[in-house]
Amino acid sequence: MLDQWDGRSLRTFLTVMEEKNFSRAADKLGYVQSTVTTHIAQLEKASGKKLFDRLPRGVEPTEAGAALARFARQFAALSLALEEDLLRTEQPRGVLKVRALEAYCVTRLPDLLASYAEQYPDVELQLSTGFMEDICSHVLEQKDDLGIVPRDPEHESLVFEPLLVEELVWVGAPGGRAGGKQVYISYGNACLYHELGESSLREAGYAVHDRRSFPSVELIKRMVQSGFGISLLPKVNVEEELRSGKLIAIDFPVPQPVHQGFIYLKGKQLRPAAAAFIEWVRSGLSS
Structure with missing residues (x-):
């Protein structure tokens, strides 16, 4: 054949x-x-x-x-x-496809993407967003070269390289309710943060009155600011709002920090563009 x-x-x-x-x-x-x-x-x-x-x-x-x-x-x-x-060059080039959580992309990557593109002009970086399951699926099916996920998927065909520890925080609107029934705002059931929030509320005995999902971290923050409900988000996503008083931290049980990291297909040699991107992001976050 x-x-x-x-x-x-x-x-x-x-x-x-x-x-x-x-x-x-x-x-x-x-x-x-x-x-x-x-x-x-x-x-x-x-x-x-x-x-x-x-x-x-x-x-x-x-x-x-x-x-x-x-x-x-x-x-x-x-x-x-x-x-x-065959070109015998270590200079990264070609298309590089990366998929990560939307909340991660908004706060962690913009400056790093801009500087990476400037450093490696021959790389066409294509960034997409998704949740844990579909990020892993895209990497496994080789639709994407790299994924950034909030915890080790512990999959036999994936390599997980830890990147950073992400603290989470419960947030609400100033003057909002701190107890009783709550409207829980999140990305929806596909999101790890939603799962962690549900578990921590349930274990602490708080009743969730209603659940509403929205597609972006900015929209979630706006809905929380309006007093519509509460949300569990990465602390880095709400630091500015907490400093300015637009949001307040709620004294609810907070899950353990999540460990963000890169994933890629086991046994597949990383192309120079992918290896350079991992090192670029890692160096940028530590500086």
């Missing part, structure tokens, strides 16, 4: 996976649509399997397509690593 595969067809396949549309994939690759169709047909012939279901508004991978995607991403990563090795 090996002699029937080629790099261009696999690249086309991965682009169709990302775009979920033959026409958009062709535009992104600079091909005419018939070329994309031909590449996918070649792969389907080589594998003997249908790789995509054609739907009214695009395409979805079949079970065989999803299986091929895992190997195609490994092929693409190996190809890029080989290219960099």
Whole structure:
């Protein structure tokens, strides 16, 4: 089967996976649509399997397509690593995909991203946000090179490198209720902070009157400031509001600090861009 595969067809396949549309994939690759169709047909012939279901508004991978995607991403990563090795350069280059918690991105990364981009102009850094489970999933499926997660996922296929200890704090509006029934504001059930907050309230015997989720740390803070409810957040996210008196720290049971860290696929050699990013963030946080 090996002699029937080629790099261009696999690249086309991965682009169709990302775009979920033959026409958009062709535009992104600079091909005419018939070329994309031909590449996918070649792969389907080589594998003997249908790789995509054609739907009214695009395409979805079949079970065989999803299986091929895992190997195609490994092929693409190996190809890029080989290219960099053959160029015999340690200068980071290429696309680097990183996924982290939104709360972490807002406070910890902006200045570091700007200085990293200036230091390594040949790296196209693509930053995305997500929760613990999907960050791990994206790294495992090699959709992202690195993840930043709030604790060690203890997964046999992932390496976890500790980065920093993150303190958490309960916050509410000045003059708000400090006991009794509470409206608990968080990112929702997918977020580790939500889980930790629920557990600590329950163990302390506090009743949660209602739960509301919002998609960003800034919106959560605004809702808490309005007196709508309380929230458990990383202390770094609310330091300014606590100093200015817009929020107050609530004397509720606080979970143990979380240990933020990088994750990447075990057994996969880090490309120079990824290794440089880990060192850049680590150095920036310690300075």
